[in-house]
Amino acid sequence: MKTEGLHVKVQSRDLKLWYGDNQALKGINLDIFNNKITAFIGPSGCGKSTYLRCLNRMNDLISSVRIEGKVEIDGHDIYDPSVDVVAVRKRIGMVFQQPNPFPKSIYENIAYAPLMHDIVKKGPECDELVEKAIRSAGLWEEVKDKLKQPGTALSGGQQQRLCIARAIAVQPDVILMDEPTSALDPISTQIIENLMVELKEKFTIVVVTHNMQQAARVADYTAFFHLGDLVEYGETEQMFVNPKEDKTEQYITGKFG
């Protein structure tokens, strides 16, 4: 895999995770490159979503979880005790599988976090940020007249784009996406896949998907997980055309799901 000229944005060193006594991640070493789309693939239960959630410390919310190892963004350890997890999540945002707009207006959905983080002040500055975020998510034309309406009144695909806009508004460096299109119809899926490609210019995108074709379509790099191990990681094209590991080949050719 060619790595010259590539900046490592997020890096994990020997990351291990246990749910109680059950070890779910067995020492993951992974470099995620800046302004690229990296996809995690693998059969269910392989640990890809668990690993994703380690990158923004969402696993901290589960009381039975124990983590060892390092995760660094731009060389800074996000698990360092002096670091406030709130600050980590501002830098590393997340979009979930089920669209989860807040029971508030579209405007408030987007404006809430930036205002709390003091990125903008209320008023025209905020309006501008909201519009920019919605435009970046490709949703502006559809909602520009409906900003006061509740976010939950939108269709599934629109809601997910709203969630993406919401994540963008916080001005993160990295956007994590946990199976963002698996609950959506094919047309919405395509819109969001196109969006991802646009967004990588400004952000680093990491997406978990159970749909290999999606990884093949959008991702620059792909990581294949299996039973808590990172089996193979490389440029997407090379992974799909000429996988190095047997397991990878078996998964890609559908020998197990």
Added chain:
Amino acid sequence: MLFIAFIVGKGRAISIRAKGLKMHSQPDQYGWFVTLYTGLPAMMVGVVGVFLSLFGVASIPPLMLIGAALALAAFSLYGLSVKMNEKTKARDLVENFIKGLLLLAAFISIITTFGILFSIVFEAFHFFQRESFIGFVFGTTWDPDSAFLAGAGRGHEDVAAAKFGAVPIFAGTFYITAIAMAVAVPIGLLSAIYLAEYASDKARNRIKPALEILAGIPTVVYGFFAAITVAPLLVNFFRSLGIDASFESALGAGIVMGIMIIPIIASLSDDVISSVPNNIRNGSLALGMNKAETIKFVVLPSAMPGVIAAVLLGVSRALGETMIVVMAAGLRPNLSWNPLDDMTTVTVKIVQAMVGDQAFDSSLTLAAFALGLVLFVVTLIINVISVYLIRSFHKKYKVSNL
């Protein structure tokens, strides 16, 4: 008698079966069939007789009643044992009978509601025939003493007519309820938030039963606590500040009533907040919001319909509460803004009207029914709204986020 019927029925059925003919139902069911159809007519006769004598329509000597019942039973027994054959659909008949019986039981709850409604409306109607309705709803003077005298048979023409303006009483009820809610809602809701969001499972399991104990304390006990402990405390406290407070202050009754309502609000709110899906919480946390911000901006608004329903339920409970106010609030209707004043409520007046010595149909007694009617209607409306809110809350979270 019925036992004999059962045996005969079963015996006949077995004999038929022994002949090898195909039967429709089991022998046991035939037994029950015969029992029912002999016993029931006999019982009906008895019941009719009792009702007749109750209403004073006709008085049938008990012996004759029993004789008639037995005769009827014997008659049907004979008829059935002769006519019953393998074609008798005993099973279905017994089944339907039981179904009917159960339905009757279910009806009793409806009869009860109508009973309450009927008795209250009926007597309240009598009241409004005598006293003015407008005066009742809008009048501010409640002075029924001459009605009491009249009811006890000593009315004079020169005594001023009784006035039944209920506004001070309504005001007292609402004021004390308001104080109670001012205590119960903040404490109850915040307690629920802590239980639902912050407390560990172990702590939750220990604390929830404690709250249930608080909820199970009889209101008369709260009333005692209010009158004997809280009231003197309040009076002394305010006295030390140089303010006069009544021993029967609205504040005392209101505070204790609030304590009583805390578990209602806390428990229901806790359920509602816990059932807000985690997905929404995660969305807020992933944006870099901390827990408190997430609760305030996302969780609570989502739970709001349920919380409002809980508050309404609390209000309804407070409005209808009797013992605490009877023991700790005042007896005189008093239209006042001062929470340290004594004032009275609808429920106190109802009790007062009923335990006096006047005749049942004096205006004072009937006034109690009029007050009861108002209470019934108001609490009914509040409860309907509350149920509707909870239902729509559950619907919202069943459909979305599938």
Added chain:
Amino acid sequence: MKQNDYFYIPQIKKRNQKAAAFKGLAAAALATSLAFLGLFLFDMVRQGLPALKQAYVKVDIAITEATLQNPYAEFDRESLAIISRAWVRGLPQMIEENPQWIGTTQTLWALAAAETDQYMKGKQNRLRENQIQIVEKLKSDAKIELRFNKIFFFTGDSKIPENAGFFSAIMGSVLTMLVTMVIAMPIGIMTAIYLEEFAPDNRLTQLIEININNLAAIPSILFGLLGLAIFINFFGVPRSSPLVGGMTLALMSLPIIIVSSKAALKSVPDSIRQAGFGLGLTRWQIVKDHVLPMALPGMLTGSIIALAQAIGETAPLIMVGMIAFVPDAATSIFEAATVMPAQIYTWSGMPEKMYIEKTAAGILVLLTILLSLNTVAIFLRRKYMKKW
């Protein structure tokens, strides 16, 4: 530190402070609720514990035939102020039970009067100065002591404070609850069976369900009005009797029993019913022989909870007259009776200070009974839950 600069958010300290304050506020609210409970129980115990003991005075009485007629003559005025009049009134009966006493001087322990008792317990009292001296002398002579208060548990109410007991209230509650459960359990369970197992999904069923929900929310005092207007006035059920009290409370308990029984029935897996149908059983047979036994513990739990609630109800019973002064415990459901909460209510309104400790003691008895009932119910629920 470089780390902090990278992860710096301007308002973060303030936000965290606000968050901690919020959490603290919520915790404080919860602590307050629990503190109320603690304070309240502590206060009740403090006030009620003294009632467990009663003051008795050692007296020497010369017993003659004349004492049977006029027991008061044996005591001087000062003694009569210190000893309970009720006890003296009961002296002739004691003598009749012990005829060998006549002609002798007996040393008996007499029940002390209320004010004396309160003084002995260090409570507010109305003893006069000379009376206090007499009592103090009795104390130094070891002629007055505090003993276990059997009167409280075994006698009925009395206008004489030292003689007042909780017994008639306890019996009244027992009788009333008997009537309540005998009426409410069958009707409630049958209604639940109908609604869960037999009812078609039509308007009538919906109406019944809505109705039950409404019934549960009606203020208890309105049930009292119902009891008064219809049971007493229309049907002529005797006022103040456990019968009318029980009937009224039964109607109040119906919704709880129905709802919990429905839940118990619902929790029986449908596969059992399906199996029954497959065997050709009728619905009633399935319910009676298979569903009902499994649902029974849950139904029992619900009934116990309903019972616990009914025991503490006062307002509706006041309306049907059960706050009559009842010195002797009722023995049938047709006689006038009082119940524990009503007794607590009447006692709390009595002027004599001694009633305060009795009221508190009565409350403790009531709360103990309630706690036991609820514990049994929880225990049943846990045991029953283990099955699935």
